[in-house]
Amino acid sequence: MAYSFDSTALERAAKAARDLERFPNAKEALELSRMQEVTRQKEVENETKKIEAQLANMKSEHIRVAEEERRKTLGEExxxxxxxAEYQDQLARxxxxxxxxxxxxMQEESLRKQxxxxxxxxxLRKQTIEHELALKHKYELEKIDAETRARAKAARDNRDVNLEQMKLHEEENRKTVIEKIKTSGELIGSGLNQFLSDKTKIAAAVGGLTALAVGWYTAKRGTGITARYIESRLGKPSLVRETSRITPLEIAKHPIKTIQMMTRQKKDPLEGVVLSPALERRLRDIAITTSNTKRNNGLFRNVMFYGPPGTGKTLFAKSLAQHSGLDYAVLTGGDIAxxxxxxVSAIHKVFDWAGKSRKGLIVxxxxxxxxxxxxxxxGxxxxxxxxxNAFLFRTGEQSRKFMLVVASNQPEQFDWAVNDRLDQLVEFTLPGNEERERILLQYFNEHIVVPATSGSRSQRLKLDSFDWVKKCNEIAKKTSGMSGRELSKLVIGWQASAYASETGVLTEAIVDRNTADAMIQHEHKMEWLEKEQLKARHQETKFGTTLKRETAV
Structure with missing residues (x-):
């Protein structure tokens, strides 16, 4: 297109200039116009600066966004x-x-082939041995039969001769006995006559017998007193069934056992004892308290463990003694009656013996x-x-020498004075599902896995290929209400059944069969216990009714 210049604006400007020159205030108007133009230029400059600042901000924002995007890109990368790398590691694993x-x-296949x-x-060896034994038995029977026949024939042939010899032998014995009786009577009669006729011999005999009787009585009483003194100082009381306290008599009787006890290491008090977490925390606090009390020579606190049988009360008491550095002595309540x-004297002997312990003693x-x-x-x-009463007298005050720990299945039968002497009561409950699984795994490893993998040639026990960890988990869910002792007996029953089998292999079927039998037996025991408890409640109710009637009368 051809370029054309539009001069209309210039013409309007020239016209405006001419019109402006006609006015008297033309100079002021021009000055005002110039000032307005300067103002507009400054405003334009300010706007330009603002735009430049906005452009700079936009540029910095763009740079920031670019940096943020680059950072995100690096993070994603x-x-x-x-x-x-994780995927490659998973592939490698x-x-x-x-x-x-x-x-x-491959190892299992090789082991299976072996x-x-x-x-x-x-x-083959068994068949060979059985064949050899059968042949040996056959030959021995033939030999015995031949010898028996020969003896019978010889006895029949020599019957008359044997009878004659027996008659002569009996006649000689009869004559000999009669002669002995006659000779003894003559000797005793003559000796008695001489003794009675001599008064000196009679006096000497009476004096000798008197001295012998006095010496025998003195020796008997002195020996008893000496034995009791030695027993009180060196031995253990008769009420103590088991103890870790080392005495000279124990060293003489059981030297190997004593050396093992002296060289044993201090261990965790809950090692080998499977309990609920809450009970474990409480028992661990008791163990720490007992150990610190012994270390600082403080007063021991008496404790009672109560709960169903087989829940680990005795086991923890022994572990507590070993952990705290004390000796332990196990007594049974049924031995006192x-x-x-x-x-009474037996009770005093036990506490006197406990007071002489240098390390301290858990009774x-x-x-x-x-x-x-x-x-x-x-009753x-x-x-x-x-x-x-003697027991209450000896336990009336706290002691620095011994700590009293009692265990019971029926704590409600305790005398109130006994309860007053107990500082802590700890309930041992039946194991839960997780505890039963831990117990089963522990005893399975101890009684089955270790013997089966020991490599001993004399060990007959073998373990079949099944997931025994999963099996123990399943059995733990089924055996609700069983105690730790019942679970240990259950695993020992598996071992015994495997020993009794022809191959000596513990299979999953043996485990299931023994578990079913044990559960049936446990149900029977629970039924008996429930009947006994109902009977006891009935008797208590009957006694209470009778007592009320007597009181009313």
Whole structure:
């Protein structure tokens, strides 16, 4: 297109200039116009600066956004690299696991072949031994039969001769006995006549017999007193069933056991004891308190463990003694009643013996309700009541020498004075599902896995290929209500059934069969216990009714 200049604006400007020149205030108007133009230029400059500042801000924002995007990009790249490294690591682990599984399968196959070869060799050896034994038995029977026939024939042939010899032998014996009787009578009669006729011999005999009697009585009483003194100083009381306290008599009787006890290491008090977490925390606090009390020579606190049987009360008491550096002595409540009048002296002997311990002693009384029950005129004998009073007298104050720990299945039967002497009561409950699984795994490893993998040739026990960890988990869910002792007996029953089998292999079927039998037996025991408890409640109700009637009368 051709370029054309529009001069209309210039013409309007020239016209405006001419019109402006006609006015008298033209100069002021021009000056005002110039000033307005300057103002507009400054405003334009300010606007330009603002725009430049906005452009600079936009540029810096753009740079910041670019940096943020670059940072996010780097983060994503790092994340992708980390994910890629994890994936490669997982692939490597998976390959390693597959290689290990393949090696394990190859080892299992090799072991299986070796076991089959060993089984074949054992079978051949067994058949050979059985054949040899059968032949030997056959030859021995033939030999015995031949010897018996020969003896019978010889006896028949020599019957008359043997009878004649027996008659002569009996006749000679009869004559000899008669001669001995006659000779003895003559000697005794003559000696007695001489003794009675001589008064000196009579006096000497009476004096000798008197001295002998006095010496015998003195020796008997002195020996008894000496033995009791030695027993009180060196031996252990008769009530103590088991103890870790080392005495000279124990060293003489059991030197190997004593050396093992002296060289044992201090261990965790809850090692080998499976309990609930809350109970473990409480028992660990008791162990720490006892150890610090012994270290600082403080006063020991008396404790009672109560709960169903087989829940670990005795086991923890022994571990507590070993952890705290104390000795332990185990007593049974049922041993005191049969002592009768000797029960009081036996109780004093135990506490005197405990007071002489240099390390301190935990006196653990198992089945304590058999001895520490309520004092009543009808249900307790005078001797048992006297023994209980002696026990209360010796435990009336806290001691720095011994700590009293009692265990009971029926703590409600304790005499109130006994409860007053107990500082802490700890309830041992039946194991829960997790505790039962831990107990089963612990005893399975101890009684089955370790013997089966020991490599001993004399060990007959073998373990079949099944997931025994999963099996223990399943059985733990089924055996609700069983105690730790029942679970240990259950695992020992698996071992015994495996020993009794022809191959000596513990299979999953054996485990299931024994578990079902044990659960049935446990249900029977619970039924008996429930009947006994109902009977006891009925008797208590009947006694309470009778007492109310007598009171009313």
């Amino acid at each position: 790092t994340k992708h690299a980390h994910s890629r 998976k390959r390693a696991e597959e290689e290990l599984a393949m090696k394990a399968r 076991e089959e070869s060993v089984k074949k060799q054992e079978l 049969p002592l009768g009048r000797d029960g 653990f009384i198992d089945e304590a309700d058999a001895f520490l029950q309520k004092r009543s005129k009808d 307790m004998s005078e001797d048992t009541r006297a023994a209980l």
